Amino acid sequence: MQVASGRFKQRAHDGLENPVLRNALLKSQGKFVVTRQQAFDELGNLGELRAAAAAVRDHTLERLDTYLTRFETEVRKAGGEVLWAQTAEDVQRLLHDICARHGVRLAVKSKSMVTEECEVNQALETAGIEVVETDLGEYILQLANEPPSHIVAPVVHKTKEEVAALFERHHGRPRLHDIPALCREAREVLRPKFLAADLGISGANFIIAETGTALIVTNEGNGRLATTLPRVHVAITGIEKVVPTLEDAALLLRLLTRSATGQPITNYVSLLTGPKRASDPDGPEHFYVILVDNGRSKLLGGELQPILRCIRCGACMNHCPVYQNVGGHAYGWVYPGPMGAVLTPSFVGLENARDLPDASTLCGACAAVCPVNIPLPDMLRQLRVQRMEKRLRPWTERAALKLWSWLAARPHIYGIATALAARLLHCFGGKTGLLHRLPFASGWTDGRDLPAPQGHTFRELYKQERQT
Amino acid sequence: MRVGLFVTCLVDLMRPRIGFAALKLLRAAGADVVVPRAQTCCGQPGYNAGDNAGARNLALKLAREFADCDYVVTPSGSCAGMIRVHYPALFREDAHAGDIGRLAEKTCELTDFLARVARLERVPGDFTGTLAYHDSCSGLRELGVKTQPRALLARMPGVRLIEMAESETCCGFGGTFSVKFGDIATRMADNKCQNIKASGADAVAAGDLGCLLHIEGRLRRLGDTQTRVLHVAEVLAGATEN
Numbered sequence: 001m002q003v004a005s006g007r008f009k010q011r012a013h014d015g016l017e018n019p020v021l022r023n024a025l026l027k028s029q030g031k032f033v034v035t036r037q038q039a040f041d042e043l044g045n046l047g048e049l050r051a052a053a054a055a056v057r058d059h060t061l062e063r064l065d066t067y068l069t070r071f072e073t074e075v076r077k078a079g080g081e082v083l084w085a086q087t088a089e090d091v092q093r094l095l096h097d098i099c100a101r102h103g104v105r106l107a108v109k110s111k112s113m114v115t116e117e118c119e120v121n122q123a124l125e126t127a128g129i130e131v132v133e134t135d136l137g138e139y140i141l142q143l144a145n146e147p148p149s150h151i152v153a154p155v156v157h158k159t160k161e162e163v164a165a166l167f168e169r170h171h172g173r174p175r176l177h178d179i180p181a182l183c184r185e186a187r188e189v190l191r192p193k194f195l196a197a198d199l200g201i202s203g204a205n206f207i208i209a210e211t212g213t214a215l216i217v218t219n220e221g222n223g224r225l226a227t228t229l230p231r232v233h234v235a236i237t238g239i240e241k242v243v244p245t246l247e248d249a250a251l252l253l254r255l256l257t258r259s260a261t262g263q264p265i266t267n268y269v270s271l272l273t274g275p276k277r278a279s280d281p282d283g284p285e286h287f288y289v290i291l292v293d294n295g296r297s298k299l300l301g302g303e304l305q306p307i308l309r310c311i312r313c314g315a316c317m318n319h320c321p322v323y324q325n326v327g328g329h330a331y332g333w334v335y336p337g338p339m340g341a342v343l344t345p346s347f348v349g350l351e352n353a354r355d356l357p358d359a360s361t362l363c364g365a366c367a368a369v370c371p372v373n374i375p376l377p378d379m380l381r382q383l384r385v386q387r388m389e390k391r392l393r394p395w396t397e398r399a400a401l402k403l404w405s406w407l408a409a410r411p412h413i414y415g416i417a418t419a420l421a422a423r424l425l426h427c428f429g430g431k432t433g434l435l436h437r438l439p440f441a442s443g444w445t446d447g448r449d450l451p452a453p454q455g456h457t458f459r460e461l462y463k464q465e466r467q468t
Numbered sequence: 469m470r471v472g473l474f475v476t477c478l479v480d481l482m483r484p485r486i487g488f489a490a491l492k493l494l495r496a497a498g499a500d501v502v503v504p505r506a507q508t509c510c511g512q513p514g515y516n517a518g519d520n521a522g523a524r525n526l527a528l529k530l531a532r533e534f535a536d537c538d539y540v541v542t543p544s545g546s547c548a549g550m551i552r553v554h555y556p557a558l559f560r561e562d563a564h565a566g567d568i569g570r571l572a573e574k575t576c577e578l579t580d581f582l583a584r585v586a587r588l589e590r591v592p593g594d595f596t597g598t599l600a601y602h603d604s605c606s607g608l609r610e611l612g613v614k615t616q617p618r619a620l621l622a623r624m625p626g627v628r629l630i631e632m633a634e635s636e637t638c639c640g641f642g643g644t645f646s647v648k649f650g651d652i653a654t655r656m657a658d659n660k661c662q663n664i665k666a667s668g669a670d671a672v673a674a675g676d677l678g679c680l681l682h683i684e685g686r687l688r689r690l691g692d693t694q695t696r697v698l699h700v701a702e703v704l705a706g707a708t709e710n
Contacts, residue, residue, distance in 0.1 A: 009649065016655055321638045325655045358649070361642025361656075362516060363605035378557070384518030397517070405514050405522035408477070409529060411506035418481050434688050443647035447654030448685030451482070451697075458475050458484035462503060 005332035005353035015326035032318035035262025057309035067209040074212025078274025080287035092123035104198040110223035111135035112203025134222040149328030152314035200226040204237040233284035255371035259313035295347040309372040316366035338366035357383035426455035471499040472537035477509035489705035497586035504533040545607020548577035583616035593706035596626035600669035604676035632667035641682040657686035671696035
């Protein structure tokens with residue numbers, strides 16, 4: 001996916017001006033927030049679970065090499081193969097090799113953000129292989145030729161009517177009007193693809209070191225079809241998704257589904273270990289796991305390591321007031337919302353996403369709901385520090401900050417400057433006490449008035465009071 | 469009990485009335501209040517822009533100025549959060565960590581101090597009307613300020629508190645965010661204004677002047693000249709008039 005994160009400001013503006021998007025976001029947000037809350041109210045011990053989950057993730061990240069090699073050993077024992085990809089290009093090359101080896105012409109995919117990150121569809125299509133997304137949301141986006149705007153609900157920005165129009169155009173069938181009928185039609189179109197596919201591509205929500213298992217949660221059943229019907233199954237996932245044991249996966253699963261969709265458990269939880277055995281009635285003949293680094297290992301041991309705990313539940317974006325108003329496409333790459341604002345600059349380079357660390361009021365709503373306690377506002381601040389060190393902000397902004405720090409460290413001059421500013425702004429405010437326009441601050445006054453200062457600073461008034 | 473009042477740079481410049489209201493409330497709570505003369509800014513603007521060196525400098529200045537106080541109280545959740553939560557993060561494994569840690573521990577947001585530490589029973593204000601309370605982000609999520617202002621307001625017979633929808637959602641201020649991404653901030657303020665209006669309250673109160681300037685600025689731009697926008701200290705102290 002092309003990186004457009006450098007244009008966050010413009011893209012956010014476009015999002016704000018899009019009434020269809022606004023409608024769609026308003027509808028979905030309430031649902032996500034309420035169902036999550038209900039799910040955790042029923043569970044009762046969210047605090048303990050979060051602490052335990054964060055501890056498991058930290059423990060694993062500290063020993064990533066150990067657990068990944070253990071995973072590889074177990075996958076081999078089960079008859080599968082683990083392939084290592086340092087970059088997105090490595091993923092594409094490995095997939096090309098697999099397709100060539102097994103004569104793949106048609107691939108079906110279940111939902112995976114890592115494959116978006118590695119532009120898997122484009123790479124396969126270039127090689128003449130047909131790729132069909134089978135998650136309903138991803139399928140819709142494939143028809144619309146759009147990227148996802150949410151990591152769990154990729155098509156959250158689209159309305160039912162838009163989907164009906166897309167289906168009518170691409171399926172060549174009469175226009176449908178209700179959601180169950182649309183789902184049925186998608187099923188009818190996709191079923192032959194599942195049956196004819198040579199290759200099934202999936203992500204993995206977790207990979208389990210002690211058993212060599214890829215765990216996948218889905219609600220539509222497409223994940224199960226895509227990973228068991230075709231001759232070859234390739235699971236592609238990030239190296240940070242490994243957990244030591246099945247029990248650890250169970251703990252994280254309790255948090256993941258509740259945080260993502262408010263479900264105690266998803267309709268399907270698939271634990272996939274190796275290819276089909278002699279006694280198995282079905283399953284793939286070949287089982288591969290591609291473990292993707294693509295920038296992740298750079299974060300190990302640094303200030304941003306906690307972002308690698310992320311289990312991709314999407315709760316941070318569901319609760320982020322910025323995301324909820326601008327939509328996911330504004331962020332300009334694969335991962336939107338607060339986790340995306342941290343991951344994107346880390347993966348594609350701060351210089352290509354320099355506004356993303358600012359795409360937050362630091363209100364803390366994201367950190368308050370993160371199931372693995374990632375201090376997202378602190379991560380964003382950390383990126384702002386890096387940006388300052390790399391001088392990636394305009395000199396005017398850096399100069400203004402320096403001037404403020406300089407003034408604030410010199411109480412006497414500060415007192416004179418603020419007293420002057422208070423008087424001036426008070427005068428400009430006139431009778432209404434409101435400033436409608438301000439030089440150098442049109443960013444504020446374009447949308448809001450500024451209530452004028454009272455006219456004297458506290459320090460002046462306090463001094464007067466003490467003298468009388 | 470020697471209490472240092474940290475006025476905050478925004479109150480000092482924009483609305484000193486809030487500083488005097490805080491002073492009155494602290495005195496009503498029986499505190500011996502001092503207002504260090506040389507105080508300026510807690511360093512939050514620099515800190516949130518990634519200028520840790522500038523923020524550290526101002527943190528040390530503030531720690532020196534309030535060294536002899538039992539408590540440091542400030543009419544702002546975000547400045548209190550800066551001192552309590554973020555100062556220690558700036559001085560981790562540092563020679564000044566001890567001093568900064570002590571400062572952090574004794575620093576309180578105003579309503580938190582009045583309700584929890586000083587246990588102010590007789591609130592001097594005389595506000596009459598319905599009031600919606602906006603929970604400013606830092607106070608709420610960094611310091612747990614939620615029930616404290618409501619408990620204090622409940623002690624005022626003329627105040628009828630209304631819970632508006634999404635009272636915990638950010639108003640869009642976010643410091644320089646409100647200027648850098650003016651259109652996003654304005655939309656967030658719109659949502660807040662709608663919830664205030666829908667609540668039917670005569671006034672909206674909060675514990676941070678930044679949020680208040682933002683909310684009032686948008687309300688007035690939208691033509692609402694009626695809804696009053698007040699700092700909780702102004703309401704509690706009876707200092708709501710110009």
